[in-house]
Amino acid sequence: MRVAMIGTGYVGLVSGACFADFGHEVTCVDKDAGKIERLGQGEIPIFEPGLDDLVERNVRAGRLSFTLDGASAIRGADVVFIAVGTPTRRGDGHADLSYVYAAAEEIADLIEGFTVVVTKSTVPVGTGDEVEAIIRQRRPDAEFAVVSNPEFLREGAAIEDFKRPDRVVIGTDDARARAVMGELYRPLSLNEFPVVYTSRRTSELIKYAGNAFLAMKITFINEMADLCEKVGADVQQVARGIGLDKRIGAKFLHPGPGYGGSCFPKDTLALVRTAQKHDSPVRLIETTVAVNDARKKSMAGRVIEALGGSAAGKTVAVLGLTFKPNTDDMRDSPSLDLVPMLQAAGASIQAHDPEGMNEARKVLGDLDYRDDPYGAIAGADCVVILTEWDQFRALDLSRVRLLLNRPVVVDLRNVYRPEEMARHGFDYFSIGRGEA
Structure with missing residues (x-):
């Protein structure tokens, strides 16, 4: 054809x-x-x-x-x-x-x-x-x-x-x-x-409804992660425990800094506007949009807290800038909130992303971009794992410990195990693992 x-x-x-x-x-x-x-x-x-x-x-x-x-x-x-x-x-x-x-x-x-x-x-x-x-x-x-x-x-x-x-x-x-x-x-x-x-109209709504449901699922587990931190539970075990229920499923139950990308942010907002236009509000999706926006903005506070309450004069290594791995897409990435907020708090940023640095330069400007993760980590006071690229899943932790000025790691994707990081002498902060 x-x-x-x-x-x-x-x-x-x-x-x-x-x-x-x-x-x-x-x-x-x-x-x-x-x-x-x-x-x-x-x-x-x-x-x-x-x-x-x-x-x-x-x-x-x-x-x-x-x-x-x-x-x-x-x-x-x-x-x-x-x-x-x-x-x-x-x-x-x-x-x-x-x-x-x-x-x-x-x-x-x-x-x-x-x-x-x-x-x-x-x-x-x-x-x-x-x-x-x-x-x-x-x-x-x-x-x-x-x-x-x-x-x-x-x-x-x-x-x-x-x-x-x-x-x-x-x-x-x-x-x-x-x-x-x-x-x-x-x-x-x-x-x-x-x-x-x-029908054509049903097909159009299927797309928006599907993306909105997945965005809602991500936002749900992120809120559960916050609760886990307060009550001393482990969100990853919670996610596994509920994800094994076939009615729920395990996909999109991974806590993190909030969803981004080319689809979820704009499609959830467009669905909200469509629903309002037809006088049929979608309160769950409205809340999902608001909670996700607030979450992305709150991540810089977690980093500042890990630095002892102040980022002034500190150097932060940011690993991952794209909204997810295996893409160079920067649209609505959590890095677009995190990096400027850390800079506004007085931090210097050393960053590495395997594929996204050219796109990052267009929206984040002239950060100190490094060619590999260890280059970004060298001399930093804190490492932030922001995107779960495979290259960041098996870092030489002994080398990381030696390269850092201070042994602080903020893992916003729960890539590493708390007990492993403790063995290597890190002050380790992750998402929703209150028991750790």
């Missing part, structure tokens, strides 16, 4: 490369000339494990290409995906749909024959109706159907998620569109994955 993918961001690039790997002919379109030029030269603008090899293989096979020319990609395409950004709109918290609507206008002028237009971007309920209206108004004669097909890709594991999904959600009441989407995803049929066919 011939596929046009409008947008070469995280979702568009991963989806386009995976569809090409299925054997479809995919053209990815973007208005950023520099990005298209870099992609044409084999440079991948984001870090995602395995994506560079996947793109290179399919470009070489002639199934994947990149262009600024939307007309050449959209004309004659069987399926056109809208995979542009929907960032939080300034001022009111709603999703900014201007890029989606602009793509719909472009698509309307170019489609030929029956075309399935798919919203892959995360959009509020009713967006598909508006996309359909835009196209219908500009092209009353056009044969098309608008489908919702939300993505469920985890950064750092996106290719695996695309090729071995928990489910594929397809929102349409159009029989022809349903057949086209079934053929598009047919290469996955050997995996016997569930396909959930729904």
